[in-house]
Amino acid sequence: HLTRLPVPTMATVQALRSAAAGSAGSRGLLSARRALLADCRGGPRRLLSMQQRQQVKSHVSSSNSRGAAAVGSRRAYLAPALACPLLTALAELDRRAQCEGAVLVTRSTRLRLMSHEENEAKPEQNDLLNRLRRLRRKARRALRMVARATQLLLTFEPLAALYPVAKILRSLGLGNAEQLDKALGSDKPADAGVVEWYLKLCLWCVESSGAAVIKLMQWASSRPDMFGERFCEVFGALQDSTTPHAWRHTEATLRRAYGDEWKERIRLGKILGSGCIGQVYAGAVTHEDGTEQNIAVKVMHPGVKNNIDADLDLLAFLANIAEHAPFGIGKQLVWLDLPGVVDEFHRLLIHQLDFRTEADNLVRFNYNFRDDDEVLFPELIPGFPAQEEILVESFCDGIPFWQWNQENMENVELRNKMCNIGVRTVCQMIFKDNFIHGVEY
Numbered sequence: 001h002l003t004r005l006p007v008p009t010m011a012t013v014q015a016l017r018s019a020a021a022g023s024a025g026s027r028g029l030l031s032a033r034r035a036l037l038a039d040c041r042g043g044p045r046r047l048l049s050m051q052q053r054q055q056v057k058s059h060v061s062s063s064n065s066r067g068a069a070a071v072g073s074r075r076a077y078l079a080p081a082l083a084c085p086l087l088t089a090l091a092e093l094d095r096r097a098q099c100e101g102a103v104l105v106t107r108s109t110r111l112r113l114m115s116h117e118e119n120e121a122k123p124e125q126n127d128l129l130n131r132l133r134r135l136r137r138k139a140r141r142a143l144r145m146v147a148r149a150t151q152l153l154l155t156f157e158p159l160a161a162l163y164p165v166a167k168i169l170r171s172l173g174l175g176n177a178e179q180l181d182k183a184l185g186s187d188k189p190a191d192a193g194v195v196e197w198y199l200k201l202c203l204w205c206v207e208s209s210g211a212a213v214i215k216l217m218q219w220a221s222s223r224p225d226m227f228g229e230r231f232c233e234v235f236g237a238l239q240d241s242t243t244p245h246a247w248r249h250t251e252a253t254l255r256r257a258y259g260d261e262w263k264e265r266i267r268l269g270k271i272l273g274s275g276c277i278g279q280v281y282a283g284a285v286t287h288e289d290g291t292e293q294n295i296a297v298k299v300m301h302p303g304v305k306n307n308i309d310a311d312l313d314l315l316a317f318l319a320n321i322a323e324h325a326p327f328g329i330g331k332q333l334v335w336l337d338l339p340g341v342v343d344e345f346h347r348l349l350i351h352q353l354d355f356r357t358e359a360d361n362l363v364r365f366n367y368n369f370r371d372d373d374e375v376l377f378p379e380l381i382p383g384f385p386a387q388e389e390i391l392v393e394s395f396c397d398g399i400p401f402w403q404w405n406q407e408n409m410e411n412v413e414l415r416n417k418m419c420n421i422g423v424r425t426v427c428q429m430i431f432k433d434n435f436i437h438g439v440e441y
Contacts, residue, residue: 199230212307218235269283364435
C-alpha cells in the first residue's frame with residue numbers, strides 16, 4: 001500500500017510540453033493526460049515518504065484539484081501534485097480541460113475513491129479482507145508453481161532416463177554416427193549418432209518448455225568455457241533458429257494492429273530469425289508518396305507469455321533453497337546472490353514481452369547517437385506505431401560479429417578500427433548516456 005510516483009516516457013513529456021504551451025485544445029489535453037496516466041500504470045516508480053503519504057490521504061478525503069488519480073488494473077495510484085512536478089502539470093491540465101468542458105475523471109474512478117474512503121473507516125474489517133486476499137494470491141501462485149514444476153519434470157524425464165545410455169555409448173566410443181556404424185557393421189551411413197540424437201532431443205525439450213527456459217539456454221549456449229564447444233554448437237540454434245510460428249498467427253497479429261488494409265502497404269518476405277520471444281520477417285513498406293523502404297517486422301510468438309510468471313516463481317524458489325543448502329554449500333552460494341540474479345532476469349524478461357518498450361529504446365538510442373555516423377540503430381516506420389506484439393522498423397543489413405571477426409582475421413587494421421568503435425560506443429552508453437544496449441543472446 002505504498003504510494004509511488006510515475007516516471008514519464010519521452011512521448012509523455014512532449015505531450016505535456018505542447019499542452020502547457022497552450023497549443024492544444026481539449027482533445028490535446030485529454031491525450032496528454034492519457035499518456036501520463038499510462039505511465040502511472042506501467043512505468044517505473046519511486047516510493048513516497050511518510051509525510052507525502054499523509055498528504056495523499058488528505059487529498060483523497062477532499063476533492064482538491066491538486067491531486068491526481070490513475071486507476072490501474074489492480075490498484076489506484078494516488079499522489080499529491082505538490083510532491084511531483086509532473087503531477088503539478090497534470091493538475092494544470094485538469095484545470096484547463098475543465099475550462100474546455102472535458103470530463104477527465106470517470107464515474108468508476110470516483111467509485112474507487114469512495115470505496116477507498118469507506119475502507120479507511122473500517123480498518124479491522126479491511127485488514128482481515130486484505131489478509132484473505134493475500135493468502136488467496138499466495139495459494140494460487142503456489143499451486144501454479146507446483147503445476148508448472150510437474151509439467152517441466154514430465155518434459156525432461158525422458159532426457160534423464162536416456163542420459164546413462166548416451167553416457168555409456170560415448171565412453172565406448174560410439175557417440176557419433178561413423179563410430180556407431182562401424183561397430184554395427186552397417187554400410188549405410190546414419191544421419192546422427194546416439195549422442196547427437198540425444199542433444200537434439202534436449203533441444204526439442206527446451207523449445208517446448210517456454211520462453212524462460214529458452215532464455216536460460218541461450219545464455220548457456222554462449223559459454224563454451226562452462227558447457228563445452230559441442231553443447232554450445234547445438235544449443236546455439238536457440239539464438240535465432242527456434243521453430244517459427246505459423247503464418248496465420250502473423251497475419252492475425254498484423255490485422256489486429258493495422259487493420260485489414262495492411263497488405264496494401266506491407267509486403268513480407270522470408271523469416272530472418274526466430275528467438276524465444278518472437279520472429280523477424282524481412283519486408284518492404286510502400287509510403288504515401290509511392291517510394292518503398294526495406295523493413296524488418298518483429299512478431300511475438302503465440303502464447304509466449306504463458307507460464308512465464310510460474311517459471312520465474314519457480315526459479316526464485318530454487319534460488320532461495322540453494323542458499324540454504326547443507327554442508328556449507330549454501331554459505332558459498334550466498335556470495336553469488338542467486339535471488340538477486342533471478343530478480344534481474346525477471347525484469348529483463350518482462351520488459352521484452354512488450355515491443356513498445358523496445359520502440360521507445362530505439363528512439364532514445366537514435367537520439368543519443370544522432371551525431372555518430374559509425375553506429376547505426378533501426379528506426380521506427382511512420383504510420384506503423386509499435387504495438388505490444390508487433391514492431392515495424394527499418395532494416396539494417398549486417399552479419400553477427402563472430403562471423404565478421406572470422407572473415408577478417410588477417411586484417412589487423414580493420415579489426416583495430418572495429419575495436420575502437422566498440423569501446424567508444426560502450427563508454428558513451430555507460431558514462432555519458434547512462435543507457436546501455438543489452439546483449440541479445
